[in-house]
Amino acid sequence: MKTLALFVVVITGAMLIYAGQDLPAFGDINSPSYQAPMTQYFIENSLEESGVTNIVTALLANYRSYDTLGETAVIFTAGMAVMLLLRRRET
């Protein structure tokens, strides 16, 4: 069983490293994700549009505020699940 698990893990890791050759180099300023118009737009315009100097905060709480709202729904659901699982039962 452990040998089979090790085999699966090694094969998956080799496939991931093989696929990772196409990724941009570490710290490459010409990587597609950094040169994308969206990223440059956020860096240039987030202060005027949201008034926050931290761009990550502007993204999280302004541009993606509905996503953050859904995130609180996730935390709420997890908290309710933990409460329902761990509350003391009347036997």
Place this chain on the structure above:
Amino acid sequence: MSGILDIVYAEYNYWIYVTLMMIGFYAMIAKKNLIKKVIGANIFQTAIFLFYVSLADVTGGTAPILVGGHGAEHAADVIYTNPVPHCLILTAIVVSVSTTAVALALIIRIYQEYGSIEEDVILAARRELKPEFSEHARQKGVAEVGRQ
């Protein structure tokens, strides 16, 4: 030779994350202890976080907080790292914490029910369906006997 070294230097970070991810994957598959499986899942998730944050990195870039703050003039030549993956990973960390909390709560319930967090013990108990493996079922049975 230098070509190989260049490739290694450009992409060694991905190899580190693949290694970390496979350590977590192995723990999820091979370990019998449920807590260790959860730890493996957490290592797996952390590898993905590091992968995304390293995709956001730019050589010589500073954190994506505007230099000069609310001042009128901003230094135009400052390079910022990519803020979009950072934001994505903040969301992913929250989901990771939530799933870990639910998984640990489920493991506590499993332990209360079967008296063990070892997978093979639980499976054997499920297979035999003996009442003494189930604290809850035994208490319920005793209560019913007492009522009769």
